[in-house]
Every structure is written in structure tokens, then in C-alpha cells.
Amino acid sequence: xxxxxxxxxxxFRKFSSLDVEFNEHMNILVxxxxxxKSTILDALKTVLNxxxxxxxxxxxxxxxNAQMVExxxxxxxxxxxxxxxIEVELVLDPKKKSSSYxxxxxxxxxxxQDEKFGIRFECKFDEELGSGMExxxxxxxxxxxxxxxxxxxxxxxxxxxxxxxxxxxSIDTTNSSTTxxxxxxxxxxxxxxxxxxxRAKAKNEFRSKLEDALAATNLPPISDNRKxxxxxxxxxxxxxxxxxxxxxxxxxxxxxxxxxxKTQIALDKANGLDVILMEEPENHLSFVTLRKMLQEIxxxxxxxxxxxxxxxxxxxxxxxxxxxxWITDNSVKSLAGVxxxxxxxxxxxxxxxxxxxxxxxxxxLVEGATExxxxxxxxxxxxxxTIEEDGISVISCNGISYMRYIEIAKATDKRIAVITDNDKxxxxxxxxxxxxxSNKLQHIFLGKTEDEWTWEACLYxxxxxxxxxxxxxxxxxxxxxxxxxxxxxxxKMLNNKVDVAYQMLTSGVTFAIP
Amino acid sequence: MAKKVILxxxxxxxxxxxxxKIDPGKRxxxxxxxxxxxxxxxxxxxxxxxxxxxxxTVSTFDSFVYHHMVLPYEPSIAEHFGCPxxxxxxxxxxxxxxxxxxxxxxxxxxxxxxxxxxxxAHYVTMRGQYYCATLSELVxxxxxxxxxxxxxxxxxxxxxxxxxxxDEFQDFREYDYELIMTLAKQLNDVTLIGDYYQHxxxxxxxxxxxFKKKTNDVCYDDFVSELISVGFEVDVTTLNKSRRxxxxxxxxxxxxxxxxxxxxxxxxxxxxxxxxxxxxxxDDNQIVKLVYKDAALxxxxxMNWSYSKGDTMDxxxxxxxxxFDNLDIANFSDNGVPVSTLNKLYVALTRSRGNLYLIxxxxxxxxxxxYLKP
Numbered sequence: 100x101x102x103x104x105x106x107x108x109x110x111f112r113k114f115s116s117l118d119v120e121f122n123e124h125m126n127i128l129v130x131x132x133x134x135x136k137s138t139i140l141d142a143l144k145t146v147l148n149x150x151x152x153x154x155x156x157x158x159x160x161x162x163x164n165a166q167m168v169e170x171x172x173x174x175x176x177x178x179x180x181x182x183x184x185i186e187v188e189l190v191l192d193p194k195k196k197s198s199s200y201x202x203x204x205x206x207x208x209x210x211x212q213d214e215k216f217g218i219r220f221e222c223k224f225d226e227e228l229g230s231g232m233e234x235x236x237x238x239x240x241x242x243x244x245x246x247x248x249x250x251x252x253x254x255x256x257x258x259x260x261x262x263x264x265x266x267x268x269s270i271d272t273t274n275s276s277t278t279x280x281x282x283x284x285x286x287x288x289x290x291x292x293x294x295x296x297x298r299a300k301a302k303n304e305f306r307s308k309l310e311d312a313l314a315a316t317n318l319p320p321i322s323d324n325r326k327x328x329x330x331x332x333x334x335x336x337x338x339x340x341x342x343x344x345x346x347x348x349x350x351x352x353x354x355x356x357x358x359x360x361k362t363q364i365a366l367d368k369a370n371g372l373d374v375i376l377m378e379e380p381e382n383h384l385s386f387v388t389l390r391k392m393l394q395e396i397x398x399x400x401x402x403x404x405x406x407x408x409x410x411x412x413x414x415x416x417x418x419x420x421x422x423x424x425w426i427t428d429n430s431v432k433s434l435a436g437v438x439x440x441x442x443x444x445x446x447x448x449x450x451x452x453x454x455x456x457x458x459x460x461x462x463x464l465v466e467g468a469t470e471x472x473x474x475x476x477x478x479x480x481x482x483x484x485t486i487e488e489d490g491i492s493v494i495s496c497n498g499i500s501y502m503r504y505i506e507i508a509k510a511t512d513k514r515i516a517v518i519t520d521n522d523k524x525x526x527x528x529x530x531x532x533x534x535x536x537s538n539k540l541q542h543i544f545l546g547k548t549e550d551e552w553t554w555e556a557c558l559y560x561x562x563x564x565x566x567x568x569x570x571x572x573x574x575x576x577x578x579x580x581x582x583x584x585x586x587x588x589x590x591k592m593l594n595n596k597v598d599v600a601y602q603m604l605t606s607g608v609t610f611a612i613p
Numbered sequence: 614m615a616k617k618v619i620l621x622x623x624x625x626x627x628x629x630x631x632x633x634k635i636d637p638g639k640r641x642x643x644x645x646x647x648x649x650x651x652x653x654x655x656x657x658x659x660x661x662x663x664x665x666x667x668x669x670t671v672s673t674f675d676s677f678v679y680h681h682m683v684l685p686y687e688p689s690i691a692e693h694f695g696c697p698x699x700x701x702x703x704x705x706x707x708x709x710x711x712x713x714x715x716x717x718x719x720x721x722x723x724x725x726x727x728x729x730x731x732x733x734a735h736y737v738t739m740r741g742q743y744y745c746a747t748l749s750e751l752v753x754x755x756x757x758x759x760x761x762x763x764x765x766x767x768x769x770x771x772x773x774x775x776x777x778x779x780d781e782f783q784d785f786r787e788y789d790y791e792l793i794m795t796l797a798k799q800l801n802d803v804t805l806i807g808d809y810y811q812h813x814x815x816x817x818x819x820x821x822x823x824f825k826k827k828t829n830d831v832c833y834d835d836f837v838s839e840l841i842s843v844g845f846e847v848d849v850t851t852l853n854k855s856r857r858x859x860x861x862x863x864x865x866x867x868x869x870x871x872x873x874x875x876x877x878x879x880x881x882x883x884x885x886x887x888x889x890x891x892x893x894x895x896d897d898n899q900i901v902k903l904v905y906k907d908a909a910l911x912x913x914x915x916m917n918w919s920y921s922k923g924d925t926m927d928x929x930x931x932x933x934x935x936x937f938d939n940l941d942i943a944n945f946s947d948n949g950v951p952v953s954t955l956n957k958l959y960v961a962l963t964r965s966r967g968n969l970y971l972i973x974x975x976x977x978x979x980x981x982x983x984y985l986k987p
Contacts, residue, residue, distance in 0.1 A: 194640065196668055199773040203685025209698055211689040211757050214769065254685035255701075 101265035101373040102404035109184040110164040128408040130426030136408035175239040182223040189216040203254035217253040265373035266291040354383035366399040381411040416445040459492035461514040469600040471495040523552040561611040622874040623963035624857025632657035637666035645780040694733040705742040749788040767799035783807035882967040888976040918961040929965035
């Protein structure tokens, strides 16, 4: 089984330095917008597909890390010029023909060390080529045109895509299937699906039949010794191939179906793809199609390595959050350590706020809708800022045990305030106390006494007067809650939780905060 | 752990044997000395399997050492010599400075350009190119504490190849030979194929280990027992019959040079002393003339004895040197003839799949003038 083991980035786009370890099969890259999900996919493509090999050097302007460029401008010299260095470590089957080409100790610190499989990419100022540029560099100009891009294997051999270490495909749905990306897909599939001999045979026959076909048209010659012929360079088989399903070309299907079918083909073991990159597969997909796609991916994930970048909750949890790689500023955290039962729980629970938890800086975890509505107001009242300003989310567990969320918060060092009820149970209070003593970042808040047994009870206790005035009680109604009498007002609050909360929210009254 | 040496006679079909006996499903590594050997092997593989099998690698020894034992380990090499990172720029075939030079007066003095073997400059030129000649020495040299490069390289070969075959191994000398032997000890499956009597024929390697101990030549029997003592199984039977040479030619070689060679009897041909009608033979372009040296000087179709190694010809005329003027007498003795010369003659005598014509030096001298290129 061939796969990408790790990625090391220096000075590429968002990252001044980053290390990512990949799982053998499923990897879900999760992060806020601009966190660098696509930068990671781009780095892999840059190394393995030699992306940017033939593009104009002007593109480097976008590829350099802004911090590095900035520090060059503050102190311009040949030494401080920005450079890009990317290393991709692979796991390859030594039984495959060209694997030794990638195996050596020329990586990382370049010392005597264990051999590994891999490719390194370097983009730096070529001092030989750019001799004479020194003065303009000192004047603070980056000589993009004098940069050289080199791809070298860990065995110190030049890397060329012909010697592909693994079959690698990228399914990109962010820009719609205009020709270049589509052709790349078709071409990759063509070369991974058939061996060289089969491909050569097909190409050869195609060319000769094409010439025959033209000859058969009996086109009159231009003059005695001049005639039209077919330019083989203009009709290369791979460039005009397209995948057809039931005689409809894939690019003529809707974008949603197109990416579903592309994914299906990529996942099929017979097509021999080792690594599949998917960027935001949720784009253009309906809920139902997305579910279908996820189903296929999770059934076939053992066949290959899949690296998905996504914003979608369902993708992250359906494909098991143990596989999530969570990207933040210059670091990547794996959720592989989250307990199995917790991961399993989120796979099953469709509607959960798991990603929201990951994507916020701090979180209030609350029991239900009332807290969800009121916490933001209380927060503003207390701090003077809105929760949005402070990057805080409120997540309602809707009866789900908050402990599962806490597991994830622990694995990602998230700050979480849990607001929960003691339900008049003493042991809950003691448990929460013990938990709070051993956890700094996560804290459980709940009523300290039995009469503060629920959110409403606490609220009422602090705001008895205001609430008594505000809430009108129907005469004759008992407002018993689970058969217990808590008095009319609290009784009504308990029985009509959301309505009352909404009433409080819109009343404009300032409440005392429990 | 299969370690095998197959000793072959001339024309026994070494290349044929290698190419047809390999399992095309296995990862085979076939190493040979020259590019010509490589081409022969590739051609034979195509005959045997339709193409070079996908998992089979054919390479010259030097290229393999460079690409698989030096390049991937440059960090270790730099560390061994206490140098900063090496940025190498390929390989060069110029000879490294020799240890000593002769002054204009013929005195031997130390060469000021010579770099000691514990310095990187012994192996790499000023421009960062590896000397081809010292590659094997370099691989043998590098170690850190008890972790030698050779050990790691052997592990690498075992990881990537199921069988290692080295053709014409009698052509390897000194450090190359030492590298092969040291590696072979640690390889899972290695086969060396060669012809003892063809050693010292190629001009580049006509001295030293393993065919000389100090100044004495190592004879066939000693050579075989040496191989057995380091753990090889020595096979002298599989390739002991020449498919190329006729019975008559083989008997002639055995009786005159004392080299045991049998014929399969597939080809018919006679040994013919052609001194009496030499011009007729020299004029016949179907017959390749093999001369000791300077083949390029002659107008007839010719080749040097040593260059003919590995070739098969329909008919051959060997033009002898002075020393072999009495090769036709019954009790000819090769006493005093250098081994390398004898081996070259052996090669020349065993090129023909048909008739072998012989012309004495004394005869040729009289006719030579006529055949010199203007």
C-alpha cells in the first residue's frame, strides 16, 4: 500500500513552517476559512504533480510566505530572500519497480539517518543564474525570474512525474469543471487504469486509424507534391478522452453528479489510485447526494488514502472524527486520540455541532434552547462585547451528554464552559467539582445547591421580582412540572421554556445573571 | 542465503544463461562491467522474455554504485569526512591523482596533488564530481561508529531486489572486487558469473586483487578454494561446455594453453594453420582477423585480441605474436608468458563458431606492409 506519510512545509503561502502527519487511509482536513486547508493540498500537488513547473515565475509572488517576504523587506539581502521548501514523505511498496528511486537519507537535517521514501521541493534564488542581481536585491527587490524550482527524491535523484511514486488524483470541485481540471482528471485516470503497454497500443492504433480515416476521405491534394495530413501533436489521445457514463460525457452532467461519479471512479480499486485528494466535496452536492458519496467513501476507504478538505459537519463526523486533522495557525492537530465510543457517537448523530466546536476559539456548551437564546445576552451584559466579537460559540447539546463534546475539547485544547443542571442530584455537583479541579481549560458550571437544580430555577431565584411582573399566569392553571409544584411563575417557565426565554430576550429588561 | 559462483568457459552462453534462467516475476538486479555487456544482456532478455521484464534492472556496476550507494547517502558521506553538506555535480571519468609521480629524471616522488583516502577530496574533484575510479573505495570507507555504509547498502539491496546477478565478475579488481565480496556476504541471493581465464583481458584492469597476491599470480584452483572459503557455492559444471566453439577448437585450446574447455559439439569447425596461404585468408573479408594490438592500422577487417571479448564470429583468423611462433609444435610450453597475454590469446582463440585460422608472427611480418592503411 502506497501512501503519503507526512508533509513538511517551510515558507509556503500561509505557513512559515508546518508539519502534518497523515493517516494511512482517511484524512479530513478541517479548519476555519483561510486556515490553510487548500494550502496543504496545494503543497502536495506542488511536490507530487510538479505544479508550477512550467508556470511563469510571477506566480511566486503568491506562493511566498507573507511573513518571510516582510522580513526580507525589513532587512534585504541575498540571505534573507524568501524561499520555499516542501518535503513529502511517502510509504512505498519496495516491491514496486521505481520505489528505490525515492529511498535515501537526503531529507530533513541531512545527516546520517534512517532511509525514507520521499520527494523534496525547493524554490530558491539561484545564485549562479542570478549573479549580478546582488545590488537590486539589497535595494529590496525580489528577483523572481532568477529563482529555480527543483524536485529531488530522498535518494538525491531528480524527480520527474514520469517516475510517479504513487498514483495520485485530485478531485477539485471548488472551480467548476472547466476543461483544464477535467482533463487532468481524465488523463490521470487513463494512465493509472491501464498499464503502459495497453496505453501505447491504444495510442498507436488510434493514430494510425486516424491517418487511414483521412486518407479514406480522398481529399484532393493541394498541389502535385503538397497535401493535408494529420498533425499527430494536435491529436494526442489522452487530451481528447472523456469519461462517458451511459453515453453521456461526465462534464455534461450537473456538477454535483460529476463530482459524485468522479469520486466513485477514483475509489474503485480496479483503477489503481493510491491517493485521492478532494477539496470541499460538499460543493454542488445536495444533502442526499452528499450522504451517498460519504457512504461510498467510508465503505471503500481501505482501498486507498483519501485526503479531504471540508467545511461540512456531516463529512467530518460521518467519516469518523478520529480521522480529522484540525488546522490552526502553523500547527495541525490529529483527533486520532479521541475515544472510539465518542467518535462512533458522532458518526451516528447526524445533526451535531462537532465542527462548530472545532472552529470556534471558545465555546459555551448548554443544555437546550433557553440557554442558547439567553447566554449571548448575558455575555454581552457581563463583558461588553458580543460573543461573535470574541469568537465564542454557543452549542446546544439538546439532551446529548456534554461529556462527549468535552472529550473532543480536551483533545484539541479548547476552552469550554459547560452550563448544565444538577437535576437535584448531589453526585453531579461533586463530579463537576472534581472535573474542574483537574481541568484548566474546560469548566462545568451548575447550580451549587439543590434548589438551583435547573437553569430556570437559577434564573427565577435571581430575578424573582422582575419575572413575577413579566410573566402572566393563567388563572386556574396549575403549572405543575413532572407532577411537582414549583409555584406558578417558575412552573410556567419550566413548562414553556423556549417561549419564556424568547419573551425575556425581547423584553429589553436587564436581568440579574445567575 | 544463496551465494553462488558459476565459472564458465568461453562461449558457454553466460549471458544466455543469465537471461533465460531469471524469474521474470522477481526483482532481479543484473550488473555488468561495460555498457557493451549491458546491451548484450538487454538484447538477450528481449529474446528470452519479449522485453526487459518490468521488475528486472540492468545496470553497469559503476552507475549502480553511484546511484544506489553514494547519492542516497551523501549526508552520511559528508558526516564521515566532517564536511558540510555535499552538493555534488555528477561523476567524472578522469583518473584521480596518483600517489606517486615520476620526475623528468625518472625518480619516483610523492604526488603533491594526491589526497589521502581519509579526505573527501580523495573521492571528489574540486568541482564536486565523484571520481568514477574511487566510487567503490568510497563506499567501503564510510562508517560511523559501528554503522558502516556497506551494511546499510546491503540492507537496501535486500529490500529492493530478490536476486542480484553480477556478470563477468572476473573483470572487477581491487576495491570493486572487494566491494562485491563484502556486499555478497550480506546479500540474500547473489550469483556471480564469470570466466577465470578471461581475467586481465580488459585493458583497464590488468593487475592486482584478486588474481595476484603480492606479485604472484593466483591459479585457478586457489581462486576457487578462496571463493569456497568465503562461503560461495562454486558451480563449475553448468557452464563448462562451449556452445560456440567446435570440438577441434576446444581440444586445441586445452592442449596448448592448459585451460579446460569442452565443446557442446553444436558447431563444426577446424583449427587450420594458414601460413602457406596467408594472403588468401587475409584478403577474405568473411574472416575476422584478430591481432594482438593496433588493429586500426590494418586495411583488413580486424580487431584486437582483448577487444574481441564477448563477441562471436563466423570465422576467425588469429595472428599470433613472436612468443607463439612455436605454438604448433607438440610440446609447446607457455612458461614465462604473462598470464594476461595468455588470457588474451585464450579469448582470441575462442571467438569463432566455425573455423579458426592461425598465422604465425614470422609469416605475417613478411606480408604486413601490404596491409597497412595508407
